Amino acid sequence: MxxxxxxxxxxxxxxxxxxxxxxxxxxxxxxxxxxxxxxxxxxxxxxxxxxxxxxxxxxxxxxxxxxxxxxxxxxxxxxxxxxxxxxxxxxxxxxxxxxxxxxxxxxxxxxxxxxxxxxxxxxxxxxxxxxxxxxxxxxxxxxxxxxxxxxxxxxxxxxLLLKQQIHPHFLFNALSMLKSLYKTDIQAGEAYLSHLVNFLRASLAEPQSRATRLSDEIKLCNDYLEMQKIRFEDALHCTIDVQEKVLSTGFVPAFSLQSLIENAIKHNEATEASPLHITMYYQEGWIITENNLQVRKHIDSQSGKGLINLVERYRILSGDEVIISQDLHTFSVSIKVLSNEGSDHRG
Structure with missing residues (x-):
């Protein structure tokens, strides 16, 4: 009945x-x-x-x-x-x-x-x-x-469409870098390839998930950073400071933190004389990513789409805002830590 x-x-x-x-x-x-x-x-x-x-x-x-x-x-x-x-x-x-x-x-x-x-x-x-x-x-x-x-x-x-837009451009750059390393430093190329494999494995593990656990996202960032350190060496410094409790309970959109690090590297000069410093830390329910401003003169025409993508994904997942701020010396992006991978529940 x-x-x-x-x-x-x-x-x-x-x-x-x-x-x-x-x-x-x-x-x-x-x-x-x-x-x-x-x-x-x-x-x-x-x-x-x-x-x-x-x-x-x-x-x-x-x-x-x-x-x-x-x-x-x-x-x-x-x-x-x-x-x-x-x-x-x-x-x-x-x-x-x-x-x-x-x-x-x-x-x-x-x-x-x-x-x-x-x-x-x-x-x-x-x-x-x-x-x-x-x-x-x-x-x-x-x-x-x-x-x-x-x-x-x-x-x-x-x-899912927004998530899928993240990979092609990154993969193109990674393969180009890998090709260059194998020509100049095979050992560095092997290390780069190892981190690239870990990165791609993580990216394909749960393609349908709406968000990813913060600990997994930080691990992804570490693999990405190891790849970039091989490329930039002492020209790039990055510090990640997030408490263990937050790592095990918090969620963020997949590739959100990685895209913020990538965004900082893409838009700023990084040399041994003037290194690029990126800091990522947790504060009162937010993950804040900051970098010193050393703006590149020539930036890819696709510039800016990463942040637009992230803002739109947060709107879809939880309705939270992505806070973007800039002064004379620092650029920062703050994203809300979600309390559930299914979204709509906020940390």
């Missing part, structure tokens, strides 16, 4: 109780009947229940055997069939009225029929209006649920 059918049946009982109570009040207020108050109330409640159950049964049968009907066709069929079935069932209860109401025992079946048909119409109307409200509420909830699922699927697709 579907949740909708259970809800409709529950409302059938509610309507039957209200109808029975209304009959009692009507008889008392207008002083009708000859002591048959409870009998009339019982008959009114039973008939209301019959009308309700009939309409539920019709709805179930229509959706089971005629699933391709339009909403309009289904409503018309329900209304007409419901009224006819209700009137037929109400007519069958006419002989019971004499038992509960002595005032009606002198009336023939045909004399009582018009009143019963009128009562059937009224009960059908109440049942249909009530059931329509319940059906509309369920349809609205289903539409909202489906919209939420579609929105989540779209956001997930967007997140």
């Amino acid at each position: 579907s949740p909708l059918v259970r809800e409709l049946i529950r409302y059938c009982w509610v309507l039957a109780s209200i109808s029975a109570a209304s009959a009692i009040m009507f008889i008392i207020v207008f002083r009708l009947g000859n002591g048959a108050i409870w009998g009339v109330a019982f008959m009114t409640g039973i008939r209301s229940l019959m009308a309700g159950f009939s309409n539920v049964w019709i709805l179930v049968m229509l959706r089971k055997y005629f699933p391709f009907q339009t909403k309009k066709q289904e409503r018309i069929t329900r209304y007409v069939t419901g009224y006819l079935l209700t009137c037929c069932l109400f007519s069958l209860t006419i002989p019971m009225e004499a038992y509960f109401d002595a005032a009606k025992e002198h009336f023939t079946f045909l004399q009582r029929l018009p009143a019963v048909l009128l009562q059937g119409f009224w009960n059908s109307l109440l049942v249909i209006v009530t059931h329509n409200l319940v059906i509309l509420r369920f349809e609205k909830e289903n539409i909202e649920l489906e919209n939420s699922r579609l929105k989540a699927a779209n956001l997930e697709s967007a997140n």
Whole structure:
């Protein structure tokens, strides 16, 4: 039994109780009947229940055997069939009225029929209006649920697309560097290749994850930094200071910290005379990445897309902002530590 059918049946009982109570009040207020108050109330409640159950049964049968009907066709069929079935069932209860109401025992079946048909119409109307409200509420909830699922699927697709945009440009540069190292220093090339393999293995481990554990992201950064140190040697200094507890419990978007380090290296000069200093540390729920400003004169045309990518991924995952600040000497980016890899839960 579907949740909708259970809800409709529950409302059938509610309507039957209200109808029975209304009959009692009507008889008392207008002083009708000859002591048959409870009998009339019982008959009114039973008939209301019959009308309700009939309409539920019709709805179930229509959706089971005629699933391709339009909403309009289904409503018309329900209304007409419901009224006819209700009137037929109400007519069958006419002989019971004499038992509960002595005032009606002198009336023939045909004399009582018009009143019963009128009562059937009224009960059908109440049942249909009530059931329509319940059906509309369920349809609205289903539409909202489906919209939420579609929105989540779209956001997930967007997140994966943004994540995939990170790799091609990095891989091109890494392979170019590897080719150069093998020409000049085979040992350095072997070390570089080893860290590159670790980096790529981590990047392919969980391609569907929305976020990655902070400890895994820091490990990824360390492999990336080892590769860059082979390239820049003493021209690059990087310090990472994040507490062990935060590493084991926090999450960030995959490749977010690595992309911040890459962004700093891409936009700044790094020489032995003027080394590039990158510092990454945890502070009150945020990971802050800072570097000294030594802006390059010539920067790749793709410059700036890494930060835009990161800002968009945070919007999708948690709605948090990425705080970017710069003064005369320092550039910094602060990202929120998430408390759950499924996003939307913040640290």
